[in-house]
Amino acid sequence: MGQAQLAAVPEPKYWHLRTVLLRTIDTEFSTGQVIPNERELSARFGVARATLRQALDQLELEGRLVRRRGIGTLIAAPRVGVPVSSSEEGWPSTSRSQAWRIVDCTSAPASPQLATALGVPAGETVHTVRRLRLAQGLIVATESLHVPDSAVPHLPALPQLVGSTEGERARSVLRQLERVGVDGESRSVELGVAEADQAVLLERPPGTPVLVVTTQYAAAGRKVAVAVCTYRADTCKLTFGESGGVEVSPVTAVRSA
């Protein structure tokens, strides 16, 4: 990598450093390579390690770097395009794509907030299926799918499910939901950070930035499910619309134009 060159301008050091590093990794490094360690870089640029780390923090937030404790700092792979478009992608089709992996399934009375979101009376039984979403073999998201009991009337009663595994119970919920069908969905996307439990599932430390996608599913004019899907912001680019799956063109690059 290049050598120290810091302008004495109103621009903060860490921001200038980020710019220099960004240009360097764009021109002299490729995906998967490890860059020099933090102590060496801070010495080379003549700044404190904390300042250098501030620059690396930015680049990590942008998904350009990945830092692994005990290993080093690596050039990140380009973000994976993850389709979040029509029902077909995220919907509980247990068959087809292996893109989802069931974690567990619980049934409990709805909290007030959840009841409101689902449009059911507080306290009604709600089945919650937790799943992991995979893309290209990597975990990219966790999902909590909440289904009020009244939306899946043909679900076997709880007592009959004693002895069945969580996976089986989860699959029955999904199957029943499929039978109901969906004729509408509304969605929101916002930035969040992973709490402890999410962080474990995503194999990331707590506080990891995530894109929280909340989807409300409707059938015959009433809400039948709410899904809260938590995507790793560092590795995911959410895609919507007709062009499912892989991106048609590297539009991301337009940003720097």
Place this chain on the structure above:
Amino acid sequence: MGQAQLAAVPEPKYWHLRTVLLRTIDTEFSTGQVIPNERELSARFGVARATLRQALDQLELEGRLVRRRGIGTLIAAPRVGVPVSSSEEGWPSTSRSQAWRIVDCTSAPASPQLATALGVPAGETVHTVRRLRLAQGLIVATESLHVPDSAVPHLPALPQLVGSTEGERARSVLRQLERVGVDGESRSVELGVAEADQAVLLERPPGTPVLVVTTQYAAAGRKVAVAVCTYRADTCKLTFGESGGVEVSPVTAVRSA
């Protein structure tokens, strides 16, 4: 606060601090209030100011706090729901909603990346309209709308536009684009940080986290425009689907359930 857990991995101080602060601001503060300053808080919790700031950084990333230099740290207002759904919302209807404010308009040969994204030969003239998006009187996003010259054949030639203001030129581009119509769009959303120019427009410091929405518009099977829209991640929740505008229910709260 003090817990005797068997955690083989001790929770970092800043993360525990975040949890405590989050509970405090949820129960004892309301939107717009200023919380005690950093020096006092760090003293009160018996940690270094840098550690306290690490906790505040998290809460700011989550959109729960707003820090203003010279003023203090305030409880943030809930995120504003911004419709990014059908063409109607984001589309250049110069009339109707006052939700967009034109910044400038330039015409230049397409960079290679931009040409690829638009599906035109590199070097073709591309008109770029920059706009601000407002919601509830606040700036929530900037947009760069790229339109290849070949997609708007009836646009007055450049020489004829000499003397016209940028605003007028921008409006003619938008008008022509409206005439062409749109029959398809594909979109992606990812996390980014605001560069210097974007930061100025968004009235935020460089490095501010943003949600980058890239939209490709098509008409008659060919791409007619690409829009790169940069939303302030701290204040925006992007909404898709039928329920435009305000959210139907406080689904966000489900996260903590």
Place this chain on the structure above:
DNA sequence: AAGTGGTCTAGACCACGAT
């Protein structure tokens, strides 16, 4: 054991907004 990133400290000074 050695090397990496992660956390934490106790200071210092600067830029900004209000007074």
Place this chain on the structure above:
DNA sequence: TCGTGGTCTAGACCACTTT
């Protein structure tokens, strides 16, 4: 001028991975 958050320093120790 004063109080605020923003930046920066020079260390220290810890947790993790590899050798």
